[in-house]
Amino acid sequence: MDWGTLHTFIGGVNKHSTSIGKVWITVIFIFRVMILVVAAQEVWGDEQEDFVCNTLQPGCKNVCYDHFFPVSHIRLWALQLIFVSTPALLVAMHVAYYRHEAARKFRRGEKRNEFKDLEDIKKQKVRIEGSLWWTYTSSIFFRIIFEASFMYVFYFLYNGYHLPWVLKCGIDPCPNLVDCFISRPTEKTVFTIFMISASVICMLLNVAELCYLLLKLCFRRSKRTQTQRNHPNHALKESKQNEMNELISDSGQNAITGFPS
C-alpha cells in the first residue's frame, strides 16, 4: 500500500473533473507526492539521529527534539496530502451511486434508449450537473479548508517556514540552557518553501475551479430564464393545447361509460 494506490483512487475521479481539476490532480501527484517520496524523505531520513545537543546528559536530546518537532515535517505533509485528496472520494462515491441506480433502472427496462448496455453505463462520462454539481463543489470547498488548515498548523508549530541551524533548550533533564543543532537546516528550508508554494498553487487552482463552477451555474440559469422570456407565447399556447386535450379525453371517456356529459 503506497501513494500509487491513492493515485489509482483519485485517478478514477479524473474522468469526471473539470480541466482545472485535472491540472490540480497532476500538480498534487508530480509536485507534491513525488517530491515527498523521492527527495523530502531522504532529507528528513536521519533527522533525529543527527540532531545533536551540546550536552552529555542522557535524555536531554530526546526531550529537546520532541519539544521542537512535535510532528515531523514529512509526516505532516503526508497527512496533508491524504486529507486533501480524500474529498475527491465523495465525487467518486456519488458517480458510483449514480451508475448503480442507472444500472438498476436499465435492468428494469427503463433507460433502454439512453444506454446500449450495462458496459455503456460504466464507460459514459457523468456530467457535473444537478446533485453531482453540489457534491463536486463541496469537495473543492473541503479541499481548500484542509489545505489552509494544514498550512496554518505548519506555521503555528514551527514558528514560520524557516528552520534555524541552532535551537536553545533548557527543558528538564537538560542541566542548563544547551545548544541543539538541526541537521541540514538549509536543505530542509528549501524543501519546506517548495512544498508550501505547491500547496499555495493547489489552493489557488481550487479557488479558480470553484469560481468557474459558480460562473457556469449562473450562466446556465440566466440562459434558461432568457429562453423562457423570449418564447412566452409558445409556452402559453402549449399549456392551452394541453388543457383542451385533457377536456376532449375526459368527455370521450364519459360518452363510453354512458354517463351524461
Add this chain to the structure above:
Amino acid sequence: MSWMFLRDLLTGVNKYSTGIGRIWLAVVFIFRLLVYMVAAEHVWKDEQKEFECNVKQPGCENVCFDHFFPISQVRLWALQLIMVSMPSLLVVLHVAYCEGREKRHRKRQYVSPGMMDGDLWYTYLISLIVKTGFEIGFLVLFYKLYDGFSVPYLMKCDLKPCPNTVDCFISKPTEKTIFILLLVIISCLCIVLNFIELSFLVLKCLIKCCVQKYSKSFQSSACEPQPQIC
C-alpha cells in the same frame, strides 16, 4: 507478501458489500493502511535505538524497554488492521463456494453481485459482528497495555539490573501520541460504520419479512370464495 496482498484480497470484497461497507473499505484503505505505510511506520522506526535511560549499567535499557513496550504500538496497529480485515474474507469465501456450486449444478444463484440474500446475508452479518468485536477488543487491549492512549516523554524504571530508579526517555512521544489518537479516532469511526451497517441490514430484513407476510395474508383473503346471496 506485503500489504498489497491484503489490499488485493479486500478489493474483491467490494463487489459484495453494501454502500456503507464500501465506505468502510475506503476508510480502512486510506486512513488506516495508507497512513500506517507512509507515516506511522517511520515514526516508530528507531524506537529502541533512541530509547535512552539515565544510567550506564548494561542491560538496564533493554529490560526497561521490554517492560514498557511488551509489543510495539506500531506492530499492534498492524495486527489490528489484519484481524479487522479478515472477517470480510468470509464473504469472499462464501461467494467462491456458491460460484463453484453454480458451475457444478449449472444454475445461476445470484442475479447480480450486489444482491445479498439467504446464506450470504448471514455470512455478511457474522463478518460484521466479528469485525466490530475485533475493533473494540484491540482498542481495549491498547488502552490496558499502555495505560491510555498517550505516550509520556519520561518513564521511571527500577527493574534488575538497573541499580536504582532510573529515568528513561522515549523518542518522539508527542508525534507517537498524535498518531495513536488518529488511530483511535479512525477505529471509532469504523465501529460506528459497522453498527450503522448492521442496523441497516437487520431493518431491511425485518421490513422485507413484514411486507412478505402482509402480501401473503392479503392474497389468501382475496382467494377465499365469496358467500352466495340467495
